[in-house]
Amino acid sequence: MNRLWLPVLLLVLGAVVPAHAQPAGDPSPLQYRDRAEENRFHALTAELRCVQCQNQSLADSNAQIAHDLRREVLALMQQGRSDAQIKRFLVDRYGPFVLYRPQMDGGNLLLWFGPGLLLLIAAGVLVVHVRRRGRQLAAPIADEADQEEREW
Structure with a gap:
């Protein structure tokens, strides 16, 4: 059993020692x-x-x-x-x-203008969503005001 430890130890040490290879430099x-x-x-x-x-x-x-x-x-x-x-x-x-x-050419036109186009589309969707949401919230308030006026 002790005889197996020496080869294993040598293999582990051989794997741990970093190689000193240098990249090929400019001559x-x-x-x-x-x-x-x-x-x-x-x-x-x-x-x-x-x-x-x-x-x-x-x-x-x-x-x-x-x-x-x-x-x-x-x-x-x-x-x-x-x-x-x-x-x-x-x-x-x-x-x-x-x-x-x-x-810039036809093949990469989307790469040049795609991010800006996506940003404009997202801004448009956000504006439409906020306006609809505002109308939905304003409608119940207007209905309540109309009911109060009718009650008077």
């Missing part, structure tokens, strides 16, 4: 031509979503694909492409989800 820093290009790069990558993380911008993500996409964005910038062309390239490749602020 070399990005090289910008000037300060304006760096500022444009940071502004652009803040508007793009990491396709793996999905809840972080391309600028904030530490995923390997984010490193690769940042390099690709910088290369496209240095080729002379505009921000709109770079966004179009990424949308064609990964879909409109890559944009934090997607363009």
